Amino acid sequence: MTDLKTLVKELCRIPAPSGFERAAAEKIAELIGPLADEVYTDAMGNVIGIKRCGAPGAPRLLLDAHIDEIGFIVTELCGGFVKFAPLGKYDPRLLPAREVTVLADKPLYGVVACLPPHLLSEDEKERAIEIKNLYIDLGLSEEETKKLVKPGAPGVFEGEFFELSGGSVVSKALDDRLCAAVLIKVMENIKDLPLKFDVCFMASVQEEAGTRGAAPGAFGLEPDFCIAADVTFALQPDTSKAETFKAGGGVTIGVGPNASRGITQRLMETAAISGIPYSVEVMPGSSGTDAWPIQVSRLGVATAIVSIPVKYMHSPVETARLSDAEEACRLITEYIRGGRLA
Numbered sequence: 001m002t003d004l005k006t007l008v009k010e011l012c013r014i015p016a017p018s019g020f021e022r023a024a025a026e027k028i029a030e031l032i033g034p035l036a037d038e039v040y041t042d043a044m045g046n047v048i049g050i051k052r053c054g055a056p057g058a059p060r061l062l063l064d065a066h067i068d069e070i071g072f073i074v075t076e077l078c079g080g081f082v083k084f085a086p087l088g089k090y091d092p093r094l095l096p097a098r099e100v101t102v103l104a105d106k107p108l109y110g111v112v113a114c115l116p117p118h119l120l121s122e123d124e125k126e127r128a129i130e131i132k133n134l135y136i137d138l139g140l141s142e143e144e145t146k147k148l149v150k151p152g153a154p155g156v157f158e159g160e161f162f163e164l165s166g167g168s169v170v171s172k173a174l175d176d177r178l179c180a181a182v183l184i185k186v187m188e189n190i191k192d193l194p195l196k197f198d199v200c201f202m203a204s205v206q207e208e209a210g211t212r213g214a215a216p217g218a219f220g221l222e223p224d225f226c227i228a229a230d231v232t233f234a235l236q237p238d239t240s241k242a243e244t245f246k247a248g249g250g251v252t253i254g255v256g257p258n259a260s261r262g263i264t265q266r267l268m269e270t271a272a273i274s275g276i277p278y279s280v281e282v283m284p285g286s287s288g289t290d291a292w293p294i295q296v297s298r299l300g301v302a303t304a305i306v307s308i309p310v311k312y313m314h315s316p317v318e319t320a321r322l323s324d325a326e327e328a329c330r331l332i333t334e335y336i337r338g339g340r341l342a
């Protein structure tokens with residue numbers, strides 16, 4: 001199978017914003033097919049792969065990562081231009097002069113219009129332009145735009161995968177397809193291992209719309225334990241050390257009400273035994289990940305949160321160290337290999 005870096009690249013380039021994940025889901029179903037005993041897509045669009053240990057009534061571990069990305073939805077056409085609203089959260093200051101793809105019947109490339117600085121008023125120079133006042137230029141006439149684009153069409157920001165010196169990768173959608181790639185590699189690693197429990201893989205949808213896919217996904221699977229894999233904030237010059245984690249320093253393991261004690265402790269022990277670098281990420285409230293709804297699914301699911309630091313989160317240039325993703329893969333693989341859930 002492909003190496004982690006190639007897999008990350010393949011997954012990140014797929015355009016699949018929240019609520020419109022089909023293209024990513026199909027690719028992931030194809031990848032997970034040979035690694036699980038059963039693969040299906042549920043009514044929400046979550047892709048689920050179940051690997052059974054063979055023992056009847058065995059406990060279930062769920063591995064979760066979301067596959068939607070931030071993007072936008074076309075709200076109206078304005079002459080030959082396209083107005084849009086956000087899918088997911090991002091800073092409107094990032095938008096002018098961005099390259100985008102509108103996912104009409106055939107994908108259409110476009111740019112978010114911006115004013116030349118010469119034409120900006122003093123007031124406009126001082127503040128960000130609100131998203132409702134931005135528009136996309138597809139290069140089409142008014143008639144062509146009307147014919148090809150309908151309100152409700154989704155779209156994504158372009159952000160080609162590339163590498164920086166020192167082992168960093170840059171792409172749109174590293175949040176959270178970096179983790180989806182990690183979990184696919186975990187499923188590959190455990191393919192021929194004797195298991196003491198069932199392992200379920202879930203590529204969840206609509207996380208960026210408010211962790212909406214994971215809840216019904218977990219309800220259907222009825223897991224006993226869960227590891228939610230997501231990205232966290234990496235240290236950058238303009239952040240505080242207390243809220244961020246150094247890229248290249250390994251994974252983070254969440255601690256707080258959203259992180260069930262036994263499984264979290266067991267992951268830390270596994271990291272210590274296997275020499276996997278990790279930081280404790282203190283989470284006083286919601287982790288802001290799929291772990292939040294999964295933990296309270298049905299009668300409750302013992303849930304842990306493993307995260308990979310990413311710089312410039314929710315931008316088209318999300319940046320992560322591949323070595324941290326490799327450590328996440330090693331940690332979850334070793335945890336499963338260890339055979340003890342908590």
Ligand SMILES: [Zn+2]
Nearest residue numbers: 175176208314
């Ligand atoms: Zn996110």
